[in-house]
Amino acid sequence: xxxxxxxxxxxxxxxxxxxxxxxxxxxxxxxxxxxxxxxxxxxxxxxxxxxxxxxxxxxxxxxxxxxxxxxxxxxxxxxxxxxxxxxxxxxxxxxxxxxxxxxxxxxxxxxxxxxxxxxxxxxxxxxxxxxxxxxxxxxxxxxxxxxxxxxxxxxxxxxxxxxxxxxxxxxxxxxxxxxxxxxxxxxxxxxxxxxxxxxxxxxxxxxxxxxxxxxxxxxxxxxxxxxxxxxxxxxxxxxxxxxxxxxxxxxxxxxxxxxxxxxxxxxxxxxxxxxxxxxxxxxxxxxxxxxxxxxxxxxxxxxxxxx
Ligand SMILES: Nc1ncnc2c1ncn2[C@@H]1O[C@H](COP(=O)(O)OP(=O)(O)O)[C@@H](O)[C@H]1O
Ligand SMILES: [Mg+2]
Numbered sequence: 001x002x003x004x005x006x007x008x009x010x011x012x013x014x015x016x017x018x019x020x021x022x023x024x025x026x027x028x029x030x031x032x033x034x035x036x037x038x039x040x041x042x043x044x045x046x047x048x049x050x051x052x053x054x055x056x057x058x059x060x061x062x063x064x065x066x067x068x069x070x071x072x073x074x075x076x077x078x079x080x081x082x083x084x085x086x087x088x089x090x091x092x093x094x095x096x097x098x099x100x101x102x103x104x105x106x107x108x109x110x111x112x113x114x115x116x117x118x119x120x121x122x123x124x125x126x127x128x129x130x131x132x133x134x135x136x137x138x139x140x141x142x143x144x145x146x147x148x149x150x151x152x153x154x155x156x157x158x159x160x161x162x163x164x165x166x167x168x169x170x171x172x173x174x175x176x177x178x179x180x181x182x183x184x185x186x187x188x189x190x191x192x193x194x195x196x197x198x199x200x201x202x203x204x205x206x207x208x209x210x211x212x213x214x215x216x217x218x219x220x221x222x223x224x225x226x227x228x229x230x231x232x233x234x235x236x237x238x239x240x241x242x243x244x245x246x247x248x249x250x251x252x253x254x255x256x257x258x259x260x261x262x263x264x265x266x267x268x269x270x271x272x273x274x275x276x277x278x279x280x281x282x283x284x285x286x287x288x289x290x291x292x293x294x295x296x297x298x299x300x301x302x303x304x305x306x307x
Contacts, residue, residue, distance in 0.1 A: 043076070043154040046283070047176035051192025053084065053163040055184050056214040059253060059263065060276065061160040062090050062120060066264040067280035068156055069119045076113065076154040077122035080172050081162040085125055091116045092260030098126025102146045103139050109149045118265045121153065140303040147299050164192070165199040173200060175299070179209040180244060180283075185216060185225040193229060201237045210244040212279060222246035244282055247275040 048061045058081065065075040078099070079087040088094050097112045112123050135143070150157060161172045173179050179200070183193040193211075200209065211229060216222040226243040233239040250272035256263040264273050 042151040043157045044178070045157045045159060045176045046178045046180060047159045047161050047173050048180045048182060049161040049169060049173055049196060050163045050182040050189070051165075051194070051196045052183075052186075052189045055163070055182050055189050056247065056253075057081070057163070057182050058086055058090055058160050059257065060180075060182060060212065060214065060247070060279075061158050062087060062262045063264040063273070063276045064280050064283070065120045065122075065158055066118050066262055067277045068284065070264075070277075071280065071284060073155045073284065074153060075121070075156045075158060076150055077120060078125065078157060078159045079122060080125040080159050080168075082125060082168055083162050087122050087160060088124060090257065090260065090262060091118070091120060091122075093117065095122075095124045098124045099143070099147070100126050102143045103135065107146075109146050109153075113150070113153065118262055120262075123150075135303075144299050144303045165195055169196075170199060170203060173207075174203060174205055177207060179205075179207055180212055181209055181241075182212050182214055183225065183229065184214050185221055190225065190229055194232060197229075197233050197237055197239060197241065201239055208242065209239070210242045212244050213246040215249040216246045217249055219246070245275065245279045247272050247279070 048057050048064075050057050058079075061077055065077050068075045077087055079085045093114065093116050095112075095114050097107060099112055101107045101112055102109070114122050114124070116122055159172050159176055161169045163169070173196075181193055181196060183189045197209070211226055213222045213225045216225065222245075226246075230241045230243065233241040248271045250263075250270055252267040252270040253263050253272050256266040259266055263270060264276060267273055
């Protein structure tokens with residue numbers, strides 16, 4: 001029986017192969033399902049998400065921001081992980097004002113856009129973000145109008161979402177131009193990652209979604225892990241998931257977290273830093289021209305069609 005449990009078991013056991021996907025009736029071309037036309041200028045919004053927590057989203061987000069900054073891009077990180085927001089923690093800073101503070105008169109974008117260390121600018125979502133759905137239309141409009149100014153500050157906005165398939169996470173995913181799904185080779189991370197793809201698919205999402213396999217021991221493990229998820233998504237969801245790349249398991253990552261200095265700053269020559277620099281490169285060279293909704297589109301969707 002082709003139920004979800006069977007699919008997940010096959011996924012974990014690696015029994016789904018490329019051949020299994022050939023009869024899915026889909027185009028196999030790499031960019032067919034992801035092609036879209038740029039309709040706006042403005043910042044490119046990329047959500048970094050995962051099925052399971054603790055797989056490396058926040059470290060990837062913060063370090064991608066540093067890597068992209070080194071390449072001359074203006075990047076703003078939005079900490080949208082409502083349960084365990086910790087961009088602050090990784091940077092060794094703290095912020096009193098959060099995105100939700102914007103609802104208050106007199107609080108402007110400059111007050112919540114923190115110029116953090118290592119050139120990382122970020123906005124903390126803060127615990128109040130889970131109440132975004134309860135805001136009145138006027139309150140949404142106020143926040144939207146103030147946040148819209150971010151376009152002037154950033155070429156790229158990286159949104160560190162929470163893990164899983166909760167409404168808040170999916171809202172952020174749906175509002176972004178592109179999605180990066182982070183997984184580790186662990187079966188639980190893969191099956192939870194698949195659950196995100198399934199939820200994303202059921203909402204009719206069209207944004208390109210690309211996979212980063214974190215904490216791999218070698219290239220082969222990275223390929224095997226990516227293929228399991230790519231083939232399963234293709235066969236059962238008819239979704240074209242692309243591999244963006246991998247990050248090697250590296251003790252320097254743990255050391256940098258303990259020091260509260262991002263690995264790109266603490267150990268720029270480490271293997272994990274090199275992997276992240278190369279992921280930043282792929283993101284910048286492969287997709288830069290494909291801005292779709294931009295920051296304004298992200299805000300409009302997230303704050304429910306405010307105009
Ligand atoms: N490439 C890596 N190599 C070794 N440890 C890693 C790596 N990536 C992440 N970690 C470990 O995983 C922990 C959780 O990472 P984090 O970015 O906070 O995950 P998430 O945001 O998905 O919850 C880090 O504190 C670090 O110890
Ligand atoms: Mg996190």
